[in-house]
Amino acid sequence: MRPHGAHANTPPGEGSSRRLRLRLRLRPLRRVATGAALLLALTATPSVAVPTAAAEGSCARIGHLVVPGAARQQAACLDELTTAGTVGSGHTDPADWAGLTPKDLSTPAGVPGIQIDGHFPDTSTTNTHHGWNHDAQFVIRLPDRWNGGLVIAGTPGNRAQYANDRAIGDWVLARGYAYAATDKGNTGPHFYRDGRRPGDAVAEWNRRVTQLAKATRTVVAQRYGRQPTRTLATGISNGGYLVRWQLENHPELYDAGVDWEGTLWRADGPNLLTFLPTALAAYPTYAAGGAGAARAHRQLLAAGFPAGSEFLWPYHHRSYWDLTQRVYREEFDPDFDGSTEAGTPYCAPGTPACDADYDYASRPAEVHRAVQRVALTGRIGKPLITVQGTLDVLLPVSRDADVYARMVHDAGRGDLFRSYRIEGGTHTDSLYDTFPDRLRPLVPCHRSAFTATEHWLRTGHAPPPSHTIPRPTGADPTTLLTGCPLS
Template sequence: MIRARLIAPALLFALTIPAAPAAAQTGGCPGVRVPGAERAVTSCLDDLTTAGTTRSGHTDPADWAGLVAPGTVTPSGVPGVQVDGYFPDTSTTNTNHGWQHDAQFVLRLPRDWNGGLVVAGPPGTREQYANDPIIADQVLAKGYAYAATDKGSTGAAPATPGQRPGASIAEWHRRVTQLTRAARATLTGHYGHAPTRTYAAGLSVGGYLVRWQLEHHPELYTGGVDWNALIFTPDTSLLTTLPPALRAYPAYADGDPAAHTALLTAGYPAGSEPAWAFSFRSLWTPLLHQVRTELDPAYTGEDSAYDLSARPRSVHRAIARISLTGRLTRPLISVQGSLDALTPPSRYAAAYTRLVADADRTRLHRTIAVPGGPHTDGLTPLAPDFRPVLPAFAAAFTKLEGWTQCRR
């Protein structure tokens, strides 16, 4: 899920990793060095999961609000070391720890390490703690080290005038890559050997980042799991799927059956209607503006009237620069809720499946459909037919482990 705030700009940065400054420490806990980090603060904790970090102040529950179904019980009781810090950056919208600094990250290093690493980017413009209950808790309980980034973009300002369209989204890619490289080096120094396997995982925008990483960096990853993943392609993105929803929803809310038909025709699945009012207010309207501002800042019309096919070639080039190709280099499992009203499966899951097939990479891709799954599990109270996706995501991760171990 993407928070209703705009994509923040940030400058390009090098992927080379300079020497790290001296690591800070808290409470006598030996400092852990994170190569390339401008700041790294180490804490030894009795429990690295949200059950412990919520009590100790080493997570931010507001960052994962709305992502977990009521009553969800997550694993707990994983002692180890947490490192909070940031990489060099010029933007200052992430206020965690009072640092006023973007490109923040969190690393969690369990005492009983299984030799693996899981890396995640957050949904939308949430921060580095967004995936704590839905991804971090699940993999920490298995013994994995965990690393997450804020992607360098957390603020409410639109793209900086004059910035190349799509630059903020391109930074998301680089920040995940940067953290993965730094985390692998950190684990090598902390445990005495490099991770034996590294997985990417993510929800929504985070799922898009999983796909992009697996398409571009076979040297870093063993495989990945995405969950209701967003996509950017020349033909499918929020720029193509949201305008019809914005045009039809007001009339649908007034009881117009033709508008209901228009939303179904646009791909929004029958049965997802209980999520439409929330989606229109908190997702569709702000998200279209955010993405349109980032990729087509010269557009001056109403967002609901946006027609990508009529926009200049420069806009299509901007989209092409951040588009997925389907050319997977490592195994990927995609988990897709059947009642997702932000990335409807008939548009998003189907489009990526076609890309993978066209790239002749079907052998590297599996899809798991979750009946009744909405975009995020926090939406499940809206309808009795909505079902949490988290159990399927956890099961998919276990399947990925087996799949990739068989390939070794």
């Protein structure tokens, strides 16, 4: 879950008020000759994209592409499917992915193909893209030079369908993959208004990813004349949660998954409602100094916020902790604050119905049942790699990836799973620009995990055992931004 203006796990839509809404010009564009796609493999030989019969005909079959179940679709023949071209052509929205990647992340180019934008039937209207004011929007991108694979992604935080374009979409498209992403069925800071009962909005996320995966596999077959040889699910934060849930509940749709700091939902905890209230209650005392500061510091560490991450606490208190707690608590436990919607921002402990005093363990059984509806089990059915930073202070690794690793092993699925703790990684990759001497970006670690997954599928040889990947001593920014070996 990243906050919008800064990062992938934004509380649902932080920064939505300052979004620049682009009316996407969904019309066929003149095609020009292009070279081979730029391939940005980091740790393994990339999958090779080769022209197909459909590619040789360029966009000749664009009128024959039908997204099953879509209420609306519009296709465009584009010279460039990556953000190197879609920003200028109007086929992405930079506000969706603002703050999710380091500023110096390179942008591949040379990927012509077809983009389909559309939406499935839905009753909510939080997504304003294209002037549609309609949720369950999706984007499907079909490169001319296809490597036979398909990548399915759900968005981080509560952003819309283009949120992964810089961090994930550009790179997999340049490697030849077809790519599809969904807004998960609701967006923005009031996502919890969607649905009739607690948990409905998050439950819809899972259904929408399943729906998109099924539909896109059909569209791929229409475009290229055959089904994908491999389908991978991947995503950041809330998107990482979706990867886990898909591999637990619909492994038949996928060959593998790569989870980038996925959110953990468990009915008995831990989940973000068990540790964020401690941050809201203890941090102001810690920050004020004085007699209570040492005790407050111990409380924060005991809640899971790692020692050594203190330099990140002011930013997360200001930008993430409060909003995230309130809106997700409203989704699962709207009765906590009565008729108030999503609590009182930055209320002091002792204030009536204050989220700083929220005690998930003591809440009524129906609250736990609402979380159980979307809870994870660890019973994955296909190979999965997780990467998460040791300095994650929105979803601490000891309360998230480490717990999920134990769940997978307890479920007897450990042979299908690897979890890599990235020393110096934090939940918001753009913070690397502010603290390059203390952090490391996770985007190259995700790419290493992705290529390791490809190798796993191709050869049957599992990646290195789960472990902590140290931050290279004295590493320069270029090294950290372009490499993250798993071994």
